Amino acid sequence: MSVTPRSVGRRERNKQQKLDRITAAARELFTEHGVDEVTTQQIADKADIGTGTLFLYAKTKSELLLLVQNSSYADALTRGRVAAESTTDVLEAVIAIVRPVVECNRTQIDNGRTYLREIVFGDPEEPHHRDALDLTVQTEEAIAAVLNRDESVSARDAATLAHIVSAIMLLSMAATTNIASTVDDIVQDIEHQVRVLLQH
Structure with a gap:
């Protein structure tokens, strides 16, 4: 039936x-x-x-920004996952996930930095903020899945490394010193840091 x-x-x-x-x-x-x-x-x-x-x-303008950016972030993460699936090199696959997120965040730099500030300091009980936090978790899970391709990396270590990569990415996007940096500048900086991280 x-x-x-x-x-x-x-x-x-x-x-x-x-x-x-x-x-x-x-x-x-x-x-x-x-x-x-x-x-x-x-x-x-x-x-x-x-x-x-x-x-x-949305009760505030901050919540409206979260609503807008969450939608763009979700699309960027989907693009990143698809790109990572067709990339065999682990570092390149991680960066394939990172790049669309950075691009999304840099569409309008002040908005992107405000969005990151809201993720860190906003009200976790607010629905749009919860969605933003969930997207950061999904990003870490996607990165951990890539890192798990390396059989020498345990699931626990992959999750920890993914958390560190996420922190590197968020800090690189939010840093005041990077306001004038291009998407390529930021992605290259993240890639360098992740390469060093994965070598240890």
Whole structure:
């Protein structure tokens, strides 16, 4: 007996459509002007909703940034995993995962740095913040899976190394000294650090 999936109700469709409009409006405004120069009223106006409705989806501008960046980060991580699957060299596969995340974070540098600050210092009870933390865990799991290709590396050590690689990546993206650095500069710096790490 086949089970026909239940269609999504009108209310759920409306909620998703509003969320999509909010995300698109916030992404466009944040990319064009930077998160600090955009107001929640501007986002609500661009999404064609009231501010009260906007706050049902995200209570603060920081949460809106998390919502936008999480979506981009998830796409970047998917691209990185796919690239890593077709790369046999372990270091190159790790960097294949790292590069799209760095690119995503550097689309608008101030937004990217604010996003990283929110991941570290934001409210872990807030849903968009929890999603961001989950993405960092997924990134570490993807890197650990690559490191596990080396039979001399235990699963526990692979997880620990992946955690260190994640910390290197986040610090390299957030560092004030790297504000003027290009994506290639940051990726090369991360690659050098990871190469040294994996040699020990």
